[in-house]
Amino acid sequence: MPAAVDPAWWVSGTWDGRPIGAFLARRDVASIFRFVHARGISYNAIGSLVGLSANRVAEIAKDVRQVTAYEVLERVAVGLQIPRPAMGVGVLEPETFDAPDRRGDNVSEPPVRRIVADHGPAADLDLLAGLRTGLDEALASSTVSPRQMELIEESVAEHVQAYPASAPSLMLTRLASECAEVQALSRRRQPAMVQARLSGTAALLATMCADALMRLGEIRQAHLWYRTALVASDDSAEPRLRVLVRAQAAMLPYYFGDPHRTVSLADAALALSKTASPSTALAAAARARALARLGAVDAARTAIGEARRSFDEVGDDDSDAAFRFPAKRLLFYLSGATTWIGDTAAAYRVQGEALQLYQASPVKTLIDPALIRLDQAMCLASDRRTAEAAAEAQMAVAQLPPLQRTELVLTRAADVVEAIPQSKRGTEVAALSHYVAACRSQARTLGGGTVSPDP
Numbered sequence: 219m220p221a222a223v224d225p226a227w228w229v230s231g232t233w234d235g236r237p238i239g240a241f242l243a244r245r246d247v248a249s250i251f252r253f254v255h256a257r258g259i260s261y262n263a264i265g266s267l268v269g270l271s272a273n274r275v276a277e278i279a280k281d282v283r284q285v286t287a288y289e290v291l292e293r294v295a296v297g298l299q300i301p302r303p304a305m306g307v308g309v310l311e312p313e314t315f316d317a318p319d320r321r322g323d324n325v326s327e328p329p330v331r332r333i334v335a336d337h338g339p340a341a342d343l344d345l346l347a348g349l350r351t352g353l354d355e356a357l358a359s360s361t362v363s364p365r366q367m368e369l370i371e372e373s374v375a376e377h378v379q380a381y382p383a384s385a386p387s388l389m390l391t392r393l394a395s396e397c398a399e400v401q402a403l404s405r406r407r408q409p410a411m412v413q414a415r416l417s418g419t420a421a422l423l424a425t426m427c428a429d430a431l432m433r434l435g436e437i438r439q440a441h442l443w444y445r446t447a448l449v450a451s452d453d454s455a456e457p458r459l460r461v462l463v464r465a466q467a468a469m470l471p472y473y474f475g476d477p478h479r480t481v482s483l484a485d486a487a488l489a490l491s492k493t494a495s496p497s498t499a500l501a502a503a504a505r506a507r508a509l510a511r512l513g514a515v516d517a518a519r520t521a522i523g524e525a526r527r528s529f530d531e532v533g534d535d536d537s538d539a540a541f542r543f544p545a546k547r548l549l550f551y552l553s554g555a556t557t558w559i560g561d562t563a564a565a566y567r568v569q570g571e572a573l574q575l576y577q578a579s580p581v582k583t584l585i586d587p588a589l590i591r592l593d594q595a596m597c598l599a600s601d602r603r604t605a606e607a608a609a610e611a612q613m614a615v616a617q618l619p620p621l622q623r624t625e626l627v628l629t630r631a632a633d634v635v636e637a638i639p640q641s642k643r644g645t646e647v648a649a650l651s652h653y654v655a656a657c658r659s660q661a662r663t664l665g666g667g668t669v670s671p672d673p
Contacts, residue, residue, distance in 0.1 A: 223254065223267070225299045242304040247294055251279040254298060267297035271395070284363050287402060362403055362412050370400065374419050377426060381540040382583040385621035386430035393430075397423050414454050421450035421459055425466050426540060433585070435625025437474045444470060458495050461487045462541055465501040472508050473626055480508035496534035496543040499525065503543075503551035510558035518559050522552060538581035546575035550586050553593045562597040569594050584622050588614045592630040599637040607634055608646035612653050623657045 231238040233253045241249040254264055261279065262272040270278075270290070277283040285291060292307045294300070362370075373396060381389055400420050408416060428443035444467040451463040464487035471479035484505035491498050506521035529548045536544040549572035556565035569590050576587045591614035598607035611634040615623055631654050638647055 223259065223299050224257075225301075227253070227257065228300050228304060239304060242300060243306070245285075245291055245305055247285040247291070248278055248281050250294065250298070250300075251275055255279060264298075268293045269297065283369060284366055286362065286366070287406065289402075362408060362416070367412060367415055370396070370403075370419055371415070374422055378422065378540045379538075381426055381429075382538055382585070383581055385619070386433040386624060387621055390427060390430050393423055393427055397427065414456070417450045418454035418456055418459055421447050421454055421463055422541070424450055425463055429466065429469070429540075432470050432473065433624040433626040435474070435629070437470070440470055440474075457491055458497055461491045461495065461501060462497040464490070465497055465504055466541070468501070468504045468508070472504070472511065473629065477508040477511045481505055481512075484508065494528060494532040496532055499528040499532055499534075499548065500543045500551075502528045503548055503555075507551050507555040507558070510555040513558075515559045518555055522555050525552070536575075536579075538579055538583055544575075546572055546579070547586070549575065550590060553590050557593040557596050557600075560600060562601055565593065565597050569597075584618055585624075585627065588618055588622075588627055589630060592627070592634065595631075595634045596637055599634055602642070604638050604642045605644060605646040607638065608644075608650040611635075612646075612650045615653070615657060620660060623661060625658070625661070628654050628657055628661075 228238060228242065231253065233241060233249055233256075238250075238253055241253070251261075251264060255261060260272075261275040264270075265272045265275045268275070268290075270293075274283065278285060285294070288307065291305060292302075295302050295305045295307050377389070377393060377396065380392075384392075397420075400416055400423060404413070404416050404420065424443050424447035428440045428447055431437075431440035431443060444463075447463045448467065451460045454460075464483050468480040468483035468487070471477060471483070484501045487501035488498055488505075502521065502525040506518055506525045509521050510518035512518075525548065529543075529545070533545065533548070534543045536546070549568050553565060553569045553572055556562075556568055572590050573587055576583060576590075592611055595607045595611035595614065598604075598610060611631045615627055615631050618627065631650065635643070635647060635651050635654070
């Protein structure tokens, strides 16, 4: 079987009983890929030639995805040694209508007037028909098909479902290709409705990237991705999505910045929506937790009540997907709020209930339960049960897989150490401090691609 493309195929080859040239003229990339594959060239090799992944080539060949981008069509022609005129790509265009007038002056005339002047009244309809055909092709080549849009949204939905139980470093790798595809499609002219859907998809992808980077402690990059998510959500013109992205973005300053900023983002999210939704309940809970961390005890207690009432009104169904706000997620936020205001009795109750709900879930979300257990450790430290606090914090981190022991978790474990007075730090606290340092060292090793033994 041949190992390389033979340019003669495009002259004399046939596919499905028809000359291959007929498929080239229609820019039927699916048939082109099938034609080449049938001649012994793998999808992986085709992908290397045209700059696409083997999976994407296979999807195109099976008519699961369509190629509409001009730059991709051009790569197909060049990579597979197809004569460019055969596919109508990269061909010099005729003289443009806005060139200087051939009669000597430099004033351009409208296209129809030039057609009549240069070719006579009988010729302008033919040229106009050609212009219309070209315009139709331009619109078709720049528009995402309904099926293509559905596939993109389905793929993003799969990422949303998998995100909570996945290591952030692995999710970033998976999300990168989706971001690249949405970016390429968004750069081209799209109908308003399609562009709004693309922007909504971009907002969800950017928010997941931002959250993953936040967990890894990449604060600057997380901030920039949240900013991208905010812009995309606003461009989508979807009110609930605009609320959701702001509520999610409020987490970054809560964990790695100024909780005042969290309150501001939560307030902005709540101000955007005139109707209650799970996203507004999330924003209310985020606001309560940030106020508690700021030490505004009375305001935090009021905000906790508001968050509970908001959830009771519009509470989300139980789900383990990202961006959902079921009861266990509300309790996760209230765990932090009650811990920071020092109401340990209430905090222990909330934490116990939350952990039961997470444990009962068929999908084992790992980060939220670990952070709840670290809240428990903070409560134990507040109750001067320092040895128990250190042991609980270390166990919460140790039970996570190495790739899930991210900077977000380790920072909360370090907070437990800081909450214990220096004079009360016994051997258990020292062990926790050393363990956090060892985990951070391991995280750097994992980031470099080498797996080291558990600390």
